[in-house]
Amino acid sequence: xxxxxxxxxxxxxxxxxxxxxxxxxxxxxxxxxxxxxxxxxxxxxxxxxxxxxxxxxxxxxxxxxxxxxxxxxxxxxxxxxxxxxxxxxxxxxxxxxxxxxxxxxxxxxxxxxxxxxxxxxxxxxxxxxxxxxxxxxxxxxxxxxxxxxxxxxxxxxxxxxxxxxxxxxxxxxxxxxxxxxxxxxxxxxxxxxxxxxxxxxxxxxxxxxxxxxxxxxxxxxxxxxxxxxxxxxxxxxxxxxxxxxxxxxxxxxxxxxxxxxxxxxxxxxxxxxxxxxxxxxxxxxxxxxxxxxxxxxxxxxxxxxxxxxxxxxxxxxxxxxxxxxxxxxxxxxxxxxxxxxxxxxxxxxxxxxxxxxxxxxxxxxxxxxxxxxxxxxxxxxxxxxxxxxxxxxxxxxxxxxxxxxxxxxxxxxxxxxxxxxxxxxxxxxxxxxxxxxxxxx
Ligand code: AMP
Numbered sequence: 296x297x298x299x300x301x302x303x304x305x306x307x308x309x310x311x312x313x314x315x316x317x318x319x320x321x322x323x324x325x326x327x328x329x330x331x332x333x334x335x336x337x338x339x340x341x342x343x344x345x346x347x348x349x350x351x352x353x354x355x356x357x358x359x360x361x362x363x364x365x366x367x368x369x370x371x372x373x374x375x376x377x378x379x380x381x382x383x384x385x386x387x388x389x390x391x392x393x394x395x396x397x398x399x400x401x402x403x404x405x406x407x408x409x410x411x412x413x414x415x416x417x418x419x420x421x422x423x424x425x426x427x428x429x430x431x432x433x434x435x436x437x438x439x440x441x442x443x444x445x446x447x448x449x450x451x452x453x454x455x456x457x458x459x460x461x462x463x464x465x466x467x468x469x470x471x472x473x474x475x476x477x478x479x480x481x482x483x484x485x486x487x488x489x490x491x492x493x494x495x496x497x498x499x500x501x502x503x504x505x506x507x508x509x510x511x512x513x514x515x516x517x518x519x520x521x522x523x524x525x526x527x528x529x530x531x532x533x534x535x536x537x538x539x540x541x542x543x544x545x546x547x548x549x550x551x552x553x554x555x556x557x558x559x560x561x562x563x564x565x566x567x568x569x570x571x572x573x574x575x576x577x578x579x580x581x582x583x584x585x586x587x588x589x590x591x592x593x594x595x596x597x598x599x600x601x602x603x604x605x606x607x608x609x610x611x612x613x614x615x616x617x618x619x620x621x622x623x624x625x626x627x628x629x630x631x632x633x634x635x636x637x638x639x640x641x642x643x644x645x646x647x648x649x650x651x652x653x654x655x656x657x658x659x660x661x662x663x664x665x666x667x668x669x670x671x672x673x674x675x676x677x678x679x680x681x682x683x684x685x686x687x688x689x690x691x692x693x694x695x696x697x698x699x700x701x702x703x704x705x706x707x708x709x710x711x712x713x714x715x716x717x718x719x720x721x722x723x724x725x726x727x728x729x730x731x732x733x734x735x736x
Contacts, residue, residue: 306393320345335497336476355391366417367441375452377402384422403427404573425461439468450479512629515663521642529560540608568594611639614648618655
């Protein structure tokens, strides 16, 4: 089904053709006609399914035909994180490049003044995180009484992050007559309550089964003691010549430490978490996307929203405390139908977290065998580039089954080219074997 048959304007269809989008994704095919018809929406859709274009395209179309009466925004898109705000802002500008609509992006962690200036110039679409938007609204830098369309993107994440009061305050500043679009990957009772108060006769659209991991992501578990995780990760990256891996840790401190350790192992790495300045977060992400760093080590802040084209690998260096977060983390790979691999390094004290995740997924995650890290990983090959000019990762081949045996003794000279075998490797292998045999989880 071509995009034009959904009733989209030629300017939008042209912008989509520029991005080589051939046909709408299932979520787009369902939500675009409903939004164009003026209905409120409650949509549950897996991450990476194209939901941003799903709400942005009809929103742009509706604003482009309605007349502007003031300099105040007419559409408001609320998102949980700064990265998502920047990303959604880029998408809105890209899809709307042949329309005469203005977009501004507002988020915290950066100076107020450039944003005040931008708001003064006027905008049609405002993409914002709730806290910073309230600051501007309360100080009179922006009026929200012309808003005709409200989008809550990643609503469940916004509630998880404690934004419910800010969201309610923002909603009180909006005119009562407006179209509301709410997107949430999961439906908790809090989400239902928010939806009940916000939406009117909403079309409920549930594209994929909720809380399921995207099917294009191949998932494996490495049972490994905590103290051996770093050596295993370095080995996997170097032996597989991974060019791009997003690694999740549980804490900011842990992310910083692992970044340092990977660099010590000769792997270009950067950390991204809430304690980093916005400039550092933006730089780390840009370097990662441009393949200047191989490993981006992130806390939960990066689990939602981040869209990294063709990201081949996600590693859970530690499992998340909340099972749903696993789904969001691994959803950074396998996006828009691409393949991806998610590997979780699971220590004995994380067995119960793994059990919760498997319960949520409704299936066991297969175990990968520990590789023999005594084999020196190949020297990194010169970068090969695909037709798009993008470096091609040696990805998606299944990890070869390797015998789980302790490493052979190696001289220090031999070791310099390989990962240092972890001190507890013998223990790791024994533990992995017992894990497999007893199903201790
Ligand atoms: P989202 O779920 O909105 O974050 O989108 C995930 C990815 O899918 C983004 O990289 C989009 O650029 C891409 N995408 C969205 N719609 C389409 C489409 N119809 N065809 C191909 N790619 C798409």
